[in-house]
Structure formats: structure tokens, C-alpha cells
Amino acid sequence: MDKSEIKAFIAKRVAKELKDGDVVNLGIGLPTMVPAFLPEGVHVILQSENGIIGTGPKPAPENAEPKYKIDAGGSPACADTFGCYIDSATSFGFIRGGHVNATILGGLEVDQEGSLSNWIIPGKKMPGMGGAMDLLVGAKTVIVAMEHTAKGKPKILKKCTLPYTAVHCITKIITEMCVMEVTKDGLVMTEINPEFTVDDVKAATEADFTVAQDLKDMTA
Amino acid sequence: MRNKIISVAEAVDMIPDGATIMYGGFLGCGSAHHIIEALAKKGTKDLTIIGNDCGMAVGPNGEEFYGVAKLVHNHQVKHLIATHVGMTPEVGQQNMVDKTLTVDLIPQGSLAEMIRAGGAGLGGVLTPTGVGTIVEDSPFCLGKQTIDGKEYLLMKPLHADFALLNGHMIDKFGNIWYKGTTRNFNIVMATAADVVIAEADNVVEIGDIDPENVVTSGAFVNYIVDGGNV
Numbered sequence A: 001m002d003k004s005e006i007k008a009f010i011a012k013r014v015a016k017e018l019k020d021g022d023v024v025n026l027g028i029g030l031p032t033m034v035p036a037f038l039p040e041g042v043h044v045i046l047q048s049e050n051g052i053i054g055t056g057p058k059p060a061p062e063n064a065e066p067k068y069k070i071d072a073g074g075s076p077a078c079a080d081t082f083g084c085y086i087d088s089a090t091s092f093g094f095i096r097g098g099h100v101n102a103t104i105l106g107g108l109e110v111d112q113e114g115s116l117s118n119w120i121i122p123g124k125k126m127p128g129m130g131g132a133m134d135l136l137v138g139a140k141t142v143i144v145a146m147e148h149t150a151k152g153k154p155k156i157l158k159k160c161t162l163p164y165t166a167v168h169c170i171t172k173i174i175t176e177m178c179v180m181e182v183t184k185d186g187l188v189m190t191e192i193n194p195e196f197t198v199d200d201v202k203a204a205t206e207a208d209f210t211v212a213q214d215l216k217d218m219t220a
Numbered sequence B: 001m002r003n004k005i006i007s008v009a010e011a012v013d014m015i016p017d018g019a020t021i022m023y024g025g026f027l028g029c030g031s032a033h034h035i036i037e038a039l040a041k042k043g044t045k046d047l048t049i050i051g052n053d054c055g056m057a058v059g060p061n062g063e064e065f066y067g068v069a070k071l072v073h074n075h076q077v078k079h080l081i082a083t084h085v086g087m088t089p090e091v092g093q094q095n096m097v098d099k100t101l102t103v104d105l106i107p108q109g110s111l112a113e114m115i116r117a118g119g120a121g122l123g124g125v126l127t128p129t130g131v132g133t134i135v136e137d138s139p140f141c142l143g144k145q146t147i148d149g150k151e152y153l154l155m156k157p158l159h160a161d162f163a164l165l166n167g168h169m170i171d172k173f174g175n176i177w178y179k180g181t182t183r184n185f186n187i188v189m190a191t192a193a194d195v196v197i198a199e200a201d202n203v204v205e206i207g208d209i210d211p212e213n214v215v216t217s218g219a220f221v222n223y224i225v226d227g228g229n230v
Helices: A005-017 A030-037 A088-097 A130-139 A199-204 B008-013 B033-043 B069-073 B090-097 B108-119
Strands: A023-027 A045-048 A054-056 A079-085 A102-105 A107-111 A141-145 A171-174 A178-183 A186-192 A208-218 B022-024 B049-050 B056-058 B065-066 B077-082 B102-104 B125-127 B143-149 B150-155 B160-171 B193-204 B223-227
Touching: A005 A030, A005 A141, A005 A171, A023 A030, A030 A102, A030 A141, A045 A088, A079 B108, A088 A130, A088 B108, A102 A130, A130 B108, A186 A199, B008 B033, B033 B069, B033 B160, B033 B193, B065 B069, B065 B160, B069 B077, B069 B090, B090 B102, B108 B125
Parallel strands: A023 A045, A023 A102, A102 A141, A141 A171, A186 A208, B022 B049, B022 B160, B049 B077, B077 B102, B160 B193, B193 B223
Antiparallel strands: A045 A054, A054 A079, A171 A178, A178 A186, B056 B065, B125 B150, B143 B150
8 A cells, every 4th residue: 555545544444433423523634534434324523623613514715715714724614504613712621521522633653551642753843732632631532543653663652752742542543554442451453454464563563462352354 | 982993003002012912813813914914014022922823934825924923033022822833933943943932832722721711810720631741841830630530730820911803893892703713712812911902804883793693792802903804
């Protein structure tokens, strides 16, 4: 698989995690591909933390109003017919208060304690955490959707080396190789891409993990 | 009723060097662009600015230094308190390389509540956001508390000398109706500054906004600037 095929493969698997009626916040990049793969009959309510509950389809260029209506990535957006516009305090009350069923975001590093680092590489660039820390703490389900390795190096570690975005927050990690769940007993691989063996996954993972007894095919 | 409408120049003349300013907006969407532009032209310096982000190096229609990005570009800012500054790379340059700009990054939900607390007479905010992260080392974090077995950070309230808001319709009392996603930080900032200046895309007569549709009461707004709908 090339890069774009890997992203689509991961997004397709992530889509299976969502249930009809879920309120979902999507991070930038790969997570925004997820809605396209939702099974028929599954409709989710998208939230944009800058101020929309019920984000509608991306407006056509002639209807875009970037002065007034954007999403959290700064792209033109608008509320769906059932949606509404809210302010930042309400938006993050909504997030921290547990009203978001799932947040899907990428990661630079994750670890076997279920912690995530995805907001800063010290000394490199100065981005900022934006809303990511609140989303990780507040969403009921946290799904990290990312490539299993970066330039051949494991991203699933025993302990993150970069500054944390949040600790003990991840529910599930979905990569092009496998699906791992974070449990109180550590990471458990529950599904695998049949193109890879368990040893392949072990070689690409620094963290300790166990393999579920009923390991499933993630493409099934 | 007292006339609250002033010119952009009068608004900017109220703001001295060294002032602390809150600015509404999210990547420039919902920012008081005319006032910020005039502040940049005037060159008011040593500002502490508080807002979601630092605008954008390039705006949605190709504008150079969209929103407060131009204040940073002009070296008018000594201290920036924000949640995300990635769209204005100059912030990193002035902070990490030139070391001329102090930056405090705060989680977005915490920043909103810290401003809300500042405007609502509260002594701080207890939030689970940032526990176990470098937010614990922020000068705005006063420590950790455990309540019913769960850990929270105690974050300081924020208050400013000036708040610069943007509203789509503002009546002559200062009542504001916002369009689209422009509410963002404008709503809490309206409550948390000594002097609140609201830039209207459209100034309307009292009564043109139904009381049910007023989002920010004019009681919070000291001055109105007619920005014109451009």
C-alpha cells in the first residue's frame, strides 16, 4: 500500500467503530477521511470545537463564507440543517462534560499506558495544543488512527518520549497493521491485517502487548 | 441613552503601550479586523494579548498577516497567551530564536473557562484537562487538587484591560448578534475586560435585534466601532 492507500485503509477500519447517532470530533488529516467510509444507515453528528455541533457537508466554493463560517482547521464549513453554532466555553463544556462519544485523532507517539503525544516536538516548531488536551480528557472514546511506524521507527512505545497531550486516555489504536485496545492489563492486539504476521507487528512495536485469544481479521 | 459609537481611531487611542488585550476570533474568524489593523498601523507596543490563536500568516483570501498576526509581525507584542499558534510561524521564531516574545500556551477549553471565570467573579477553574502534561508547569496553573478521587488542575482566572470583539449585528446599545462560527471567544471576553470595544459588521437600531436573539448584552459593551460589512 502507498501512503494514501494506508490512510484510506485505516480510515475505513476506524469507521466501523462509530454507531448511528454518535457525536464525533475529528482531528485534522486522516480522521477527516472517516465519514466517507461509514456504513449505510450510520449517520454521525460531527462537532467542530471552534463552534459547531452538527457540522454539515463542506460548502461548495461559491457558498463558502470563510469570514463567518469555518471549522477548527480554518477551512470553510457550516452547520447542517439540524446543527447549531456555539461559543468556545459551551463547546468545551460539551467536550469535557462527556457529550462527545468519540474523538479520532492522529499521534506522533502512543504508549502502553494509553498515553498520547501529538502536539509538540520541542525546539522544532511551536504549534500549541489547541483543543486536543480537552478532547482526550473529555471524549468517551479516544481512537488514535495513525501509521504504525514513522520512517520505519515504532510509534507505539513503552513510554512516550515527547511531551504528553494527555495521559491514560486512549481507548483504541488503529493502524495499517492491527487494532490494539488499551486495557487495565496493558495493550491487547484484537485484530490484525492478514498481510502481516504477529511477529511483523512485534518487530514494528516497541511497547509490550498481548495477542487476544480470538485475534480477528481487521479487514473482515 | 449614551452614544457608544466611536471611530476606529478613537478606539485605538484608548489603548496605551503595555496594555493587556483580549481579542475574539478563531484563526481570524470573528476578530475585530479594523481595530486590529489600526492598532498595527499606530504601533502601540509592549502589548500582552490573549486569544485562541495568533491569527494566520496568510488569511483565507490571501491577506498578509490576518488578524493579530500583524501585531506580532510588527513586534508590538511582548506576551502572547493562546492555545495554538501554528498558523503564524513567526511566533515560534520570536519566541524560540529571537527570544523577544513570551508565549504561554493553554488548552483551548481551559482558556475559555479561565476567561469566563475572570468575567464571572470566580477565583479559578478546576479542570481535568492538562493533568500529567507540561500544563502543570504553566504559570497559570496553581496546582493540583483531587476531588472524589479524580485529579484536576487549578487554573487562574484571566482579566484584561481591553477586549476587542466582533459582531455581525450590533445595535446602538451594544447588544450583539453573531453570525456563523464567530461567537467563539467573543462571548466570554465580553465579560472579562475593563473596557469592551465591539466592532460591528452592521450597526443597527435598538429593537432590530429581538431580545430573544441577543447573544451578548449591550450592558457588557462600552464602545461600538462601525467596521462596515466588508
